Amino acid sequence: MWAELRAVGLLLLALVGTARAELRIEITQGAAQTIPIAVIPYANDGGADAIHAVIGADLARSGQFRLVPDDQLLARPTEAAQVDFRDWKLVMAQYLTIGRMLPQPDGRFTAEFELFNVATGQRMTGARFADVAPASKRRLAHHIADLIYEAITGVRGVFNTRVTYVTQVGNNYELQVADADGYNPTTVLRTQEPILSPTWSADGRFVAYATYANGRAAIFRQDVSSGARQLVSSFPGLNGAPAFSPDGGRMAMVLSKDGNPDIYVMDLGGGPPRRLTQHYAIDTEPTWSPDGRYIYFTSDRSGGPQVYRVPASGGAEERVTFDGNYNTRPAVSPDGRKIAMVHGASGRGYRIAVLDIASRRLDVLTDGPLDESPGFAPNGQVIIYTTKTGGAEALATVSIDGNVRQRLGVTQAKVREPGWSPFSATP
């Protein structure tokens, strides 16, 4: 009977390309000061995924920009020579971006864009992209939005990135990957067992996660585009919290095969896992510093769970968090200077906090009471996490200054365990 149930539970299907309900993103709090920008429709473009529409939605969704409304666009220039900056001063735009699509005989297209500073009339940036396939149009638009965002804010944009997350409806769990704006959700894995801790390899090719197979905990690594997956670890006891090394060659994880939850590092090329911590307490949730030198992890060796770190090559462990009696699930910022974590405080529940490692200053960024699983966007400006309200579970983001907040939900499903992809190597 149980064997039968288990067999049903193990009908794991790796499905690529199955569309599901999309993540719906709402801004719940924007920046106090937003930057006004006019995003003009491109020449020879149109439709729901018109390039200017995707760019405008990206910039608005960041919470840092506001778009000049359509009915205030005093002109629709598509070439620099057609721009009269007096129009854009009149509608109080600080920036103006224009562009054009140039259809190619082979069905592909070339696109060009330009960004102007309205006050100075200066052309800030621009680029030409040739031989773009129609299917890559949204991706190109996200890339252009990234270039605009970077030219204005000085920070690399994260619009052309992806997010992985887990959905649950009853006993049905799915691991999905979607564009950062929630479009193009793809089911990477469908199973009747819980899926935990999905995490990206630094090259964006693989996602690793923990689930259960044959009644045992197991870690898998899966190629996101082909769907091919490989069992990494299924020792007796815990097999969880996988984390790729920055060079992609190794994986840190928690195992309890030697009797106790400890941190291990496995060479993905083969060979047995090497034990990195050895303590009778719970050690779990390893994550690498971006330079690969340290592994941060959670341990309850002091009585309650706190964040520690250990050199990735082995050595002395040192405690990193000291505020409060519950700090878990560390995530290191891309510059290596900050750690996001789940911070529990009696009466306040579990909230996401960020520690500045050098100054030891701890800032609580979210309201709780049941927030978890924080992770940084690849530009380090935004933290994505899971929030539970009532029976609902959704993703949320907060900017590291706490000013901009978004909620990302899927109707009818619980959504959790977000993982933001690294920057995309190609536009």
Add this chain to the structure above:
Amino acid sequence: MKKFLYVCVIALTAVAATGCAKKATTRAGGDASTSASGTAGAGNGYGTQGAGAGSGFGAGSLDDPSSPLSQRKIYFGLDRYDVGDEYRSVAEAHAGYLRSNPSAAVTLEGHTDERGSREYNIALGERRSNAVRDLMVALGASASQITTVSYGEEKPAADCHDESCWSQNRRVEIVYTSR
């Protein structure tokens, strides 16, 4: 396209509802028979392989709602993984059954409430299932009859967001994989 998606969601919701109903039934069965202590471990002699084993429970007693073996859950305090005295009799009954039935096997599933981080809860759940395993081995079961797995907060028995559910979710479930 959209319509197709909604159909999917409705179908999945139906499955979820069935799942919940099933779970509720099981729990009622467990709660209805808490008068476990006393007979546990003493052996009532109707087992088939009980001789010399100290306590003899036949496979049939697993289905007997009045048997202490019908209690399959052990509950824990917040962040605790020590087995409370009130559950010792439950562990004794199952250890006795395993001793009397060497071919029987159980999986001990460790669970936690939903608070805090998921992977830390998986580790905490393992602590709980290991604590029950160690106690059952000390009481005469063979370690080879016992498998442990931790689900942390992933499979709550009760789905609300206060202590009334959390206390039901901090548990080890004793699941017979072989009688």
